[in-house]
Amino acid sequence: MRMVDRDRPARYRPGDRAALRATGQPVEILEVRRGEFVPDYVYKVRVLAEKPARPYNLSVPEHDLKDG
Numbered sequence: 001m002r003m004v005d006r007d008r009p010a011r012y013r014p015g016d017r018a019a020l021r022a023t024g025q026p027v028e029i030l031e032v033r034r035g036e037f038v039p040d041y042v043y044k045v046r047v048l049a050e051k052p053a054r055p056y057n058l059s060v061p062e063h064d065l066k067d068g
Contacts (some may be wrong), residue, residue: 010041011062019068020047020060026068027058035061 012018016029031044041062046055 010043012043012065017068018045018065021064021066024068025049027065030057 010032012029012032014029014031017026018029019026026048027045028048029043030046033042033044035042042059043062043065044057044059045065046057049055
């Protein structure tokens with residue numbers, strides 16, 4: 001388990017773009033908060049799905065995101 005620096009700022013801010021680490025799908029950051037059950041930031045993101053799929057929202061911990 002990796003240690004998390006609780007004093008560091010969040011890596012992303014609302015409006016930023018990133019990608020889901022597992023699938024590479026692009027996301028837009030909607031909201032940032034401290035995790036209740038994980039010792040890291042949790043992001044509410046909108047997955048920017050391509051047509052004909054619709055965009056949808058997820059909450060993911062920071063370690064599940066990568067720069068997109």
